[in-house]
Amino acid sequence: MNAQDCLQTLREIKDVSFATVDQEGHPQIRIIDVMLVGEGALYFCTSRGKDFHAQLLRDPHVAIVGMTRDFKMARLAGEVRFxxxxxxxxxxxxxxxxxxxxxxxxxxSRYVLDPFVIDNGCVELFDLGVSPIYRQTFSLGGAPTHLQGFQITDACIGCGTCARNCPQQCITPGKPFAIAQEHCLHCGLCYENCPVQAIVKRG
Amino acid sequence: MNAQDCLQTLREIKDVSFATVDQEGHPQIRIIDVMLVGEGALYFCTSRGKDFHAQLLRDPHVAIVGMTRDFKMARLAGEVRFxxxxxxxxxxxxxxxxxxxxxxxxxxSRYVLDPFVIDNGCVELFDLGVSPIYRQTFSLGGAPTHLQGFQITDACIGCGTCARNCPQQCITPGKPFAIAQEHCLHCGLCYENCPVQAIVKRG
Structure with a gap:
């Protein structure tokens, strides 16, 4: 799996949700078709009369998500170019x-639509249909990827409270104990229950 | 159809997309289950460790969208309460x-989840599976609804250019000509082609 596979997954889902920020700084959302996927690039279009179009020109940051029939979620946060x-x-x-x-x-009438491309951002695949859950993050076009979730620091005393509390059973013993990031829900139970505050937020 | 029907539609879709704004003012998105629908209220939950949770506490504005199998889109923009x-x-x-x-x-481990409710906002139903397309907007909890699209003013000279350009054939003759708002794509072709600028953006 890589960033290109995630773009292809979004194309296969086709009807995906696009989030933008409006002039008041509030989130807006709608379903848009992923129209084409090229090498490292995702294309869509919208018409010049829509609020969505005005929002893209004012602030090019968008976040996209779609889900396959077998509950794989593909997500992309990046910048749009006309x-x-x-x-x-x-x-x-x-x-x-x-x-x-x-x-x-x-x-x-098709020419009232303008084409847009996203070739820079952060892509994530999240599979809730497997146990433990599985996630992976990729850069698109060299953009930095934002770390999420938690990590266990050297302050760990090895008591195992975190592992016993993890609903996905994805913490393994060691010095320090370690979270299997690809299986982590980011729920925060390990962080809340560590008796010595050895677990910190990433990113 | 009313606001409650739209909430029920979102519950039936269940896996819907939630958009928030992060601390940098950028849109973020993920798929969340609509867990319950009560009278005028939609409930969901998320865990305290997630960025999503922190975003909801920092800025309660969210936008939700989901699509039925027969291409009806239900959308809600509103404010979340813990x-x-x-x-x-x-x-x-x-x-x-x-x-x-x-x-x-x-x-x-379920209690790492916190429950949230949305009972105030603007709801929209948009059916792209019929011809012409159909849309309707409702207030939830008395929130103001934001007008979108276009309207034809008294400056209309009755030339019919707008009606000929409308891809959904939803403009009818009159003094002035009129857009059937429930069938309008908001594409902007009437607005762009009116020879006397008699068509204006709403809202």
Missing amino acids: VTNDPHAWIDRIFEQNPSMDDVYPGQ | VTNDPHAWIDRIFEQNPSMDDVYPGQ
């Missing part, structure tokens, strides 16, 4: 790959 | 209604 290089050709290419778009925007 | 009145009893009630939660948070 595709300025021959946008009509990009819209034509998008309609070729997504023929049902013609039902919504027949004929020339 | 349920302070006997949170453990709420978590127990949530686990009764959502037994698969026990696989992820077995035994007492």
Whole structure:
């Protein structure tokens, strides 16, 4: 699995949720089709009349999430760019790959849509359908990845309270004890129960 | 259809996307289960260790969206409240209604989850599976609803350019011409093509 596989997963899910921030600083959300995936790049489009379009031009930060039928969640947080290089050709290419778009925007009306690309950000795959759960994070286009969850420091006294409290059984003994980050829910029970505060938030 | 029906639709979809704003002012997103729906209220929970939890306490504005199998999108933008009145009893009630939660948070580990409610905001239903598309907006808990899209003003000269350009055929002749708001894509083609700038953005 890598960042490209995550983009392909988002394309296969197709109807994914896009979050933006509006002019009041509040989150906004809608479902948008992932129209194309290229090498390290995800393409979508929206029409110039929509609040979504205005939000993208004002603040290019977006977060996308979708879920497969078997409960794998693919997530991308990154920055959007308007595709300025021959946008009509990009819209034509998008309609070729997504023929049902013609039902919504027949004929020339398709050109009220503008193409956008995301090729920079942080991608995560999260599988809640396996036990223990599984997650992995990747950089897209060299963007820094934000650390989440917890880690056990050298202040660990080896009492095992964290491991006994972990609902995913993903903490193993050692000096110090260690959290298997790829199986961690980020629930915080180890952190709350450590008797010597040896567990800290990452990131 | 009313706001309560939209909440029920979100509960039936169950796995919906939640958008928040992080400490840097950027959108963040994840899939969360709608756990319960009461009269005018939607309940969910998340664990105290997650970034999502910290974001909710810092800024209670959230936006939620989900899609049914037949392409109806239900959306809610509103404010979240932590349920302070006997949170453990709420978590127990949530686990009764959502037994698969026990696989992820077995035994007492469930109490690392905190219950939250949304009972104030703006709800929208958007059906892309019909032609023309259909949308309707409702207030939840008396919150103001934000107007979107366009309207035709008295400056209309009745030329019909807007109606000919509308991809959903939802503009009808009159003095002035009128947009059937419940069928409008908000694409902006009428606005862009009006020869006398008689069409304005709403809201």
